[in-house]
Amino acid sequence: MPHAKPNHSKRLDPRLPFVFDTRTLGLADVRSVSRTAAAPASLGAGLVSVPEGADLELEVRLERVTDGVLVTGVVRAPLVGECARCLDVFTSATEVCFTELFTHDADDEDADGYLLDGDLLDLEPALRDALVLELPLAPLCAEDCPGLCSECGVRLADAGTGHAHAGAGTDQTPGGSPAPETRKER
Numbered sequence: 001m002p003h004a005k006p007n008h009s010k011r012l013d014p015r016l017p018f019v020f021d022t023r024t025l026g027l028a029d030v031r032s033v034s035r036t037a038a039a040p041a042s043l044g045a046g047l048v049s050v051p052e053g054a055d056l057e058l059e060v061r062l063e064r065v066t067d068g069v070l071v072t073g074v075v076r077a078p079l080v081g082e083c084a085r086c087l088d089v090f091t092s093a094t095e096v097c098f099t100e101l102f103t104h105d106a107d108d109e110d111a112d113g114y115l116l117d118g119d120l121l122d123l124e125p126a127l128r129d130a131l132v133l134e135l136p137l138a139p140l141c142a143e144d145c146p147g148l149c150s151e152c153g154v155r156l157a158d159a160g161t162g163h164a165h166a167g168a169g170t171d172q173t174p175g176g177s178p179a180p181e182t183r184k185e186r
């Protein structure tokens with residue numbers, strides 16, 4: 001996990017939108033938390049992203065386990081994307097489930113997860129990883145987006161099914177196109 005590096009230089013601020021305090025969470029305790037938080041900057045991948053400041057709806061379940069705190073949850077986020085076929089900007093939303101173990105031990109050999117900072121855990125890196133993984137590399141404004149006309153570049157969804165060009169396909173006539181000299185009739 002790319003964001004697993006602990007930050008020992010300064011303590012997490014418990015007031016940060018994605019920080020959860022597990023101090024009062026006893027062993028085998030389970031706590032459910034619902035929270036709406038503003039999306040951090042540059043939360044996206046390629047053509048699609050969560051607008052900065054948009055509402056992220058979080059429902060998380062914190063569970064104290066022997067190794068640390070297990071966080072399972074779901075995040076719902078609005079998306080703004082650019083269609084990979086017709087280049088139109090569109091909005092949609094996504095819902096991503098995640099499960100992450102936050103541990104205390106920074107020196108653990110197989111610690112590929114996230115670390116607790118004392119009693120605090122910062123869900124933002126985990127959310128970022130989970131969301132970005134779910135985002136499509138080639139987002140579409142609609143499943144059946146017809147894309148752009150190869151002749152004139154118009155967005156075919158706007159132009160309608162009857163959109164066609166009279167001269168379509170004649171610029172490369174198979175079997176030798178007529179030489180300009182042979183067409184003196186016009």
Ligand SMILES: [Zn+2]
Binds near residue numbers: 084141
């Ligand atoms: Zn499209």
Ligand SMILES: [Zn+2]
Binds near residue numbers: 150152153154163164
């Ligand atoms: Zn066209």
